[in-house]
Amino acid sequence: MNLSGNTILITGGSSGIGYEMAKEFLKKSNTVIVTGRNEQKLQKVKNELKGVVTILSDVSKPEDVKKLYDQVAKDFPALNVLINNAGIMVTINLQNHQLAPMDLTNEIDINVKGTIWMIDAFLPLLKKNKNAALVIVSSGLAFVPLAISPVYCAAKAALHSYSLSLREQLRNTEVKVFELAPPATETELLKNFKDSDMEGVSLMPVDKMVGVFLDGFANDKFEICPGQSSQLKFMSRFFPRFILKQLSKPVAAMHAN
Ligand SMILES: NC(=O)c1ccc[n+]([C@@H]2O[C@H](COP(=O)([O-])OP(=O)(O)OC[C@H]3O[C@@H](n4cnc5c(N)ncnc54)[C@H](OP(=O)(O)O)[C@@H]3O)[C@@H](O)[C@H]2O)c1
Numbered sequence: 001m002n003l004s005g006n007t008i009l010i011t012g013g014s015s016g017i018g019y020e021m022a023k024e025f026l027k028k029s030n031t032v033i034v035t036g037r038n039e040q041k042l043q044k045v046k047n048e049l050k051g052v053v054t055i056l057s058d059v060s061k062p063e064d065v066k067k068l069y070d071q072v073a074k075d076f077p078a079l080n081v082l083i084n085n086a087g088i089m090v091t092i093n094l095q096n097h098q099l100a101p102m103d104l105t106n107e108i109d110i111n112v113k114g115t116i117w118m119i120d121a122f123l124p125l126l127k128k129n130k131n132a133a134l135v136i137v138s139s140g141l142a143f144v145p146l147a148i149s150p151v152y153c154a155a156k157a158a159l160h161s162y163s164l165s166l167r168e169q170l171r172n173t174e175v176k177v178f179e180l181a182p183p184a185t186e187t188e189l190l191k192n193f194k195d196s197d198m199e200g201v202s203l204m205p206v207d208k209m210v211g212v213f214l215d216g217f218a219n220d221k222f223e224i225c226p227g228q229s230s231q232l233k234f235m236s237r238f239f240p241r242f243i244l245k246q247l248s249k250p251v252a253a254m255h256a257n
Contacts, residue, residue, distance in 0.1 A: 001133055001176065001217050007031040007078045011059050011118060012086030013052075014041040016187030017137065020210040021083060026051055033076060035059070035068065035086070059086045059114025060106075069121040082122050083135040084115040089189050091148045091197070093254055104151065111155040116162065123175070132175040135217070136163045140183045140229030143236040147248040148197060156181075167222065178217060183228035185209045197250045202228065 008025055012018045013034025022032045026049055035057040036042050042054040053076075057068040072079055088110050092099065102109075119134060126132040142160035145153030160179065167177035184190065186203045204227045216224035225233055235243035 001081075001220060002131060003214060003218050004029045006081050006131070007033075007076050008081040008083060009033045009035070009072060009076075009079055009122070010083040010085055011035050011057075011114070014038060014045050014054075016189060017182060017185060017206060017210060018083070018085040019045060019049075020206045021085070021213070022052055023049055024210055024214060031076065031078075033072065033079075059084075059118055060109040062117055065114075065117045065121050069125075072122075073125055077125070078129060079122070079125055080129040080132045081135070082118065082126060082133075083137070084118055085135075085137040086114055087111045087137065087189070089149055089152045091193070091254065092151055093148075094150060095255075107151045107155045108158075111152070112158050112162075115159060119166070126175050127173055130174070133178060133217075134166070134170075134175060135178045135180060136166075138163065138179055138181045140181050140225065140232040141247075142181055143229075143233045144240070144243050144247055146197075146250070147244075148250045148254050163223075176220065177222060179223050180213050180216075181223070181225045181229045181233070182209055182213075183226055183232070194250075194253075196253050199249065200246065204228070 008030050010018045010022055010032065013022045014036035018034060022034050025032050033053040033055060034045060035055050037058045039056055042056060045052060046054050055068060055071065057064045059065060088107055090107065092104065115136060126134065136159055138159040139156040141153045142156040163177060163179040170177055184198065184201045184203050186206050209226050212226035213224055232243065
């Protein structure tokens with residue numbers, strides 16, 4: 001993929017990985033549109049990143065996805081890259097039985113359904129344009145779960161599987177399908193996690209993580225697993241029980257609370 005001259009839509013670009021991607025793509029002479037659910041956060045992005053286009057839109061609401069598509073297809077018909085990055089992550093004690101059903105599966109609605117709906121809406125436009133690409137942001141936790149975040153990890157495993165199928169289904173088109181599986185990265189996503197939840201995990205600086213993504217994207221590396229993510233993938237294949245046990249250690253602390 002060319003790193004310049006694209007028209008790129010990034011869902012969840014108001015902080016963290018999406019924000020960093022937007023910043024880097026803007027530096028490289030791309031047209032960049034970012035979305036998010038919070039007007040104030042988007043306004044801050046607009047103030048900080050010269051030239052960025054911001055649109056308020058929630059990927060977990062089909063009506064928002066439709067409205068976003070209509071606006072982008074009208075104002076940015078050259079759109080050739082969609083980066084499905086919007087996501088949330090929480091810890092859930094599955095023994096608690098305290099969450100309302102919708103709260104229990106929020107991560108499925110945003111991380112999985114949101115991605116699938118966005119791709120369904122935008123694929124016809126991407127197919128019309130040259131040098132088109134879809135990026136799905138999964139996680140190293142797609143390969144082995146962190147047991148204290150069970151729904152998040154199930155959602156990311158689903159996205160990994162979906163990416164494999166999507167890539168096969170689009171082989172007869174010119175749309176490339178990338179999966180970025182970040183490792184634990186320094187962003188707001190992990191702000192509510194305790195140090196004990198992250199034992200043995202080294203957080204990757206977000207600029208470094210996005211640097212690895214850009215490298216992979218430029219070289220048509222379709223599955224990009226920066227840092228500890230590639231180790232998680234390796235361990236899940238060759239030492240699955242060991243790595244699951246390691247990542248399940250914080251469950252004891254969760255039960256003690
Ligand atoms: N940080 C990590 O360690 C890590 C590791 C692996 C994978 N990832 C993945 O990387 C992606 C980006 O996360 P991040 O680390 O950059 O976290 P972040 O800083 O919390 O960014 C998440 C972004 O998604 C947006 N968002 C959340 N729900 C949304 C919705 N329903 N519709 C539209 N936008 C929504 C947020 O903005 P609003 O809340 O204002 O909507 C924000 O811009 C996520 O998919 C995450 O799972 C992160």
